[in-house]
Amino acid sequence: MIHAPGGPAVLFDLDGTLVDSEPLYFEAGRRLLAAHGVPGFTWEEHARFIGIGTRETLETLRREHGLAAPVEELLAEKNRHYLDLAADGTEVFPEMRKLVERLHAAEVPLAVASGSSRAAIDTVLAAGGLDGLFPVRVSAEEVRAGKPEPDVFLEAARRLGVPPERCVVLEDAPPGAEAARRAGMRCVAVPYVHGTVSDPAFASAGLCFPGGQREFDAQRVLDWIAEQLPSAGRGACAEPEDGRTGDG
Template identity: 65%
Template sequence: MTSHPSAGRAAVPASPAPVHVVFDLDGTLVDSEPNYYEAGRRLLARYGVRDFGWEEHTRFIGIGTRETLTALRAEYGIDAPVDELLAGKNALYLELAGASTDVFPQMRAFVERLHAAGVPMAVASGSSRAAIGAVLTVTGLDAYIPLYVSAEEVPRGKPEPDVFLETARRMGAEPADCVVLEDAPPGAAAAHAAGMRCIAVPYVPKTASDPAFEAADLLFTGGQSAFTAEAAYTWLIG
């Protein structure tokens, strides 16, 4: 049964520890979507696309950068190779992220609490490995989460389970012992496909009713405004 807590109210999970926690990065741990949007907008402008807005960007939240650029290349009829677009966007994003990236306060509190309790953690993201490393470093989260896996290191990105399964392998954990935190339906679907439990914290409020989120084990329908470290931790430890 999916739980739908409001801030400060917790539910009990179906199965106990051992537990390993796997975080999505963008939109889950950190509010990087504004930087990704701006990097994408600037990149597309180089190729003559002037009308790429936030609403267009939200269609691709939770989808890997390569998959996003492949779709946008076809949609806007851009001749440049995907690898060229990928390099351009990564460079723009790294510049923006290095200047300013915000961690969601309750997510930082959750990470610190898990670390204090000795719970193993990792990041599994559709971003490039360089981007993940830069964000973890600039935010100080690398002190708590040294292990991270990029979708560029596996054959398929989310909603396929590859990046989560590879992360579990590197953690030395069984998928059933992993709990994923995700903000986007493709990521929640990937967690389900990997055989992992999922805490869903929708970044885009209107996606809270998406079937992938409805299948999550713990759903904060209000997104980050409803998420609390206390509620998530209490659910996690049962």
């Protein structure tokens, strides 16, 4: 696929889509809550917030657990925990790396648009060896509202100089897929959490890998982008026969 003027741009969600950072976010959240007198934070509790920005997550946890610390303090503390963990290395999903490298070689405009902090985005991309492939990065910190609002994707498109209708978004979570729909962008869905496969937000995805990263295929995405397929509609995210989904 050779990029040409008027061709597509591709916007990647970061956590759970490009890299398997959710276990690190879970551990950072567990440490944060334990330090504030809330032990026993579980993966199931964490999974409620996958695809939702860190600020929105902490606002909810602060309210639910009656935490006294201001949200800004909690944000800074969780970010410190996360950066310590992420700096040691974050796994990039192999087929995602292949896709990014192929798109970059074809000079397709690329961006990361994430609910994570800008510091977290930069740290993870550097640790994963992707630092030089994403000159455009947009954090939810930089826009009015995080996903499912479309702000991060629209800002990424603006910085790339590509209209929304020519953008393709790769997402692992329903809030991100909904944000792509609201932005007027095509979406490739790669569900990270098994239980979200049938979420209505994925119904608008033009291409879906219901088995998650386990069945994600970079070449299939490249072919689909090259053909500029329209949305495949509600049937795109039908659950695989064996009922399994991604590695996460």
